[in-house]
Amino acid sequence: MPDIGLKDVAERAGVSIGTVSNALNRPELVSESAAARVAEAVDELGYVPNIAARQLKAGRSDAIGFSVINITNPFFADLAFGAEEQALTAGYSVIVGNGFDSAERESRYLDLFERQRVDGVLIAPVEYHEEYLERFRRRGVPVVLVDQRHPRGEFSSVSVDNRLGGRIAAQALLDGGCRHLAFVGGPRSREQMNERLAGLHEVADAAGVRTTLIETTTLNTGLGREIGEQIADLPAAERPDGILAGNDHLALGLLQGLVGRGLSVPEDISLVGYDDIEFAGAAVVPLTSVRQPAREMGARAVELLMHHLAGSDDPIEARFLPELVVRASTRSL
Structure with missing residues (x-):
């Protein structure tokens, strides 16, 4: 089946390509009847917007990459959940890469984030990857380390004492x-x-x-x-x-x-x-x-990322305090 484009939608709806573009991206600029015809044509043709092209034109992806050590550990699942909740309030989606305790697998996700041109990256690293941090920095993509600090304090981080x-x-x-x-x-x-x-x-x-x-x-x-x-x-x-x-x-x-x-x-x-x-x-x-x-740490990491996306280059180290939760597996005198 050939790819369906804006031209096909415009022909089916009986409007211009510009009207289709506005209906999909800036609906306040078109009439209700035109917007309805475009929506009907999109449904009939099964049109899917070319997100990659849109990202390239806009210069942003509205996405954050988050590489975690092992998502099967509930701690990292909660980290990712906290990050996702905070990102949604800022209008971003989170793409999670599961390193599964493998540095090689982690590297593949970091490469993917770079190719996908995500707007920012969170890393709870399996292994320390200075080369990736530098590559993202050269591209102007902010990075926040999670559950680990940068040894020289050059990148923002969120961790626990x-x-x-x-x-x-x-x-x-x-x-x-x-x-x-x-x-x-x-x-x-x-x-x-x-x-x-x-x-x-x-x-x-x-x-x-x-x-x-x-x-x-x-x-x-x-x-x-x-x-x-x-x-x-x-x-x-x-x-x-x-x-x-x-x-x-x-x-x-x-x-x-x-x-x-x-x-x-x-x-x-x-x-x-x-x-x-x-x-x-x-x-x-x-x-x-x-x-x-964990959830508070994930949310704070996204807050730091938004701080950098807003233009700040100064690294911030957010440090949380641990708390002992006493249950039956320890003796008390």
Whole structure:
């Protein structure tokens, strides 16, 4: 079937091409009868506007690209939801690219955003991509980092004080009587994981308690279950009695593995997750977790992007504070 164009719509409606264009883009400029004839012709012919051509002519796409680490994690789904809600109020749509923990897949989405000429880009990065940041900057496309800061502060960012998050989680474990803390998470190439671990170490070192690092290359429930089983199989003297997981997905898997091997949470091992996703409170043992305000973070990222689209080049670092949500997976003395 040949492409249907403005000329075909104009002929069917019995009006000029200019009238069709105005009816579709500036309907206040045409009469009601002309607009009705154009609408009827569009329906009959199945005409679809050439958005790419319109974008090229207008110099804007009314779209924002948002690349996230893994949309199957509810934290990133909530980030995207918050961004979308805020973008809609500003007249923009959000195109979400799911990196699915793959730097290669993430790069493909960033290339797509560039080809689609989106007006701005949000990146919650699988890996740090300085070359893409520079490419977008050269094209005049503003970028805001989400859940990570730029190492030199040259790009705006929205993140949480993850070092503080690690500290408050560790302190909760110590306050419950734990004396051997483990951090399970990774990869260490991600700034937020290093900060959470550093926060835990600050508190543990000050209290003189033992710490163990179990580094992972990803964060999911299946891996957490395997690690939980391995921890449960350790001799009691070698097992940590308090665990901070890199995120709630991993923590829920750890909980399954520990309980499945006959250990009690929190009597044998106290467990703290990170993100406070909806499922954390619905677990068999409701999970204590460090809350990140994901939707607020997504909305704030879009606000910063709009700030730059309005002409500001000054980077802004928006920093949220984490909050410990205490549930049944941690002991209290």
